[in-house]
Amino acid sequence: SQQGEEDPQALSIQEGENATMNCSYKTSINNLQWYRQNSGRGLVHLILIRSNEREKHSGRLRVTLDTSKKSSSLLITASRAADTASYFCATGANSKLTFGKGITLSVRP
Amino acid sequence: ETGVTQTPRHLVMGMTNKKSLKCEQHLGHNAMYWYKQSAKKPLELMFVYSLEERVENNSVPSRFSPECPNSSHLFLHLHTLQPEDSALYLCASSSSRTSGPKYFGPGTRLLVL
Numbered sequence: 001s002q003q004g005e006e007d008p009q010a011l012s013i014q015e016g017e018n019a020t021m022n023c024s025y026k027t028s029i030n031n032l033q034w035y036r037q038n039s040g041r042g043l044v045h046l047i048l049i050r051s052n053e054r055e056k057h058s059g060r061l062r063v064t065l066d067t068s069k070k071s072s073s074l075l076i077t078a079s080r081a082a083d084t085a086s087y088f089c090a091t092g093a094n095s096k097l098t099f100g101k102g103i104t105l106s107v108r109p
Numbered sequence: 110e111t112g113v114t115q116t117p118r119h120l121v122m123g124m125t126n127k128k129s130l131k132c133e134q135h136l137g138h139n140a141m142y143w144y145k146q147s148a149k150k151p152l153e154l155m156f157v158y159s160l161e162e163r164v165e166n167n168s169v170p171s172r173f174s175p176e177c178p179n180s181s182h183l184f185l186h187l188h189t190l191q192p193e194d195s196a197l198y199l200c201a202s203s204s205s206r207t208s209g210p211k212y213f214g215p216g217t218r219l220l221v222l
Contacts, residue, residue: 033209042111042199042213043152088152090209096165097209099152 004032004072004089004100012106019076021103023089024069032065032072033097035088043088046074079107112136115200115214122190123222130185130217132200140206141183143175146197146216158183159206190221 007022023032031050035043049056049065049072056063062075076083086102113134122128132141143155157165158177172194174186183200198217201210 035213040197040216040218042113042115042201042215043210044111044213045211092209097154101149101151 004091004098006087006089006100006103008103009101010104010106012108013079015079015081015107015109017079019079019083019105019107021074021076021087021105023072023074023100025072025089025091026070029067029091031091033090034061034063034072034074035090035099037086037088037102039085046087076105079105081107081109083107111212111214113200113202113212113214115198115217117217118215119218119220121220121222122187124190124192126190127186127188129187130198130200130219132183132185132214133181134200134202134212134214135181136202136204136212138202138204138212139180140203140208140210141177141180142201142203142210143183143185144199144201144210144213146199148196152199155185157206164206187219190219192221195219195221 004023004025033048034046037043047058049063060077065072084107088099088102090097090099092098116131140159145153154167155169156175161177176184200214203211
């Protein structure tokens with residue numbers, strides 16, 4: 001299975017701190033995607049990183065990919081209370097994305 | 110707002126009822142998806158439509174019946190559901206199915222009694 005597994009399951013930090021979330025997967029991938037889901041809402045696509053990329057930035061988000069370790073990390077810098085949400089990594093090709101169970105991030109004001 | 114809307118947002122139904130979930134997008138996307146999200150489980154892909162043709166049916170029980178009358182609308186018809194079908198049902202869309210789901214609706218929270 002190409003299912004991604006996020007780590008940790010839950011993370012609680014103080015506003016202003018950085019949050020690092022990890023994702024591991026089992027088989028070779030073409031790309032890996034990160035999504036955010038606010039409580040009771042749909043998922044929002046954050047970033048896609050291709051297998052030939054090692055790092056990608058989008059605003060306060062930084063994603064790394066290590067294909068040799070089959071892992072990715074999502075770093076949120078200078079976190080805000082509004083970053084409180086669940087974060088999912090997804091792997092797979094085309095429409096056959098498989099999602100992990102997600103990481104619950106709580107940012108305390 | 111992502112541009113993908115879903116109605117109703119909440120639904121309670123008995124096991125003998127028939128109901129339908131509706132999804133709508135006016136983003137000009139050609140691919141639409143239904144996902145099921147249950148507590149403490151990964152998101153499960155149910156159906157994928159590309160250009161109004163069903164291209165993926167992920168072993169979903171026949172009590173769930175999708176319908177895509179045009180590229181902007183997607184329905185999920187429900188009948189004789191079970192309590193374990195209670196979940197958040199998410200619709201998503203993308204410009205093409207090769208990119209995977211990009212924009213998700215807010216979901217319909219379904220409770221089957």
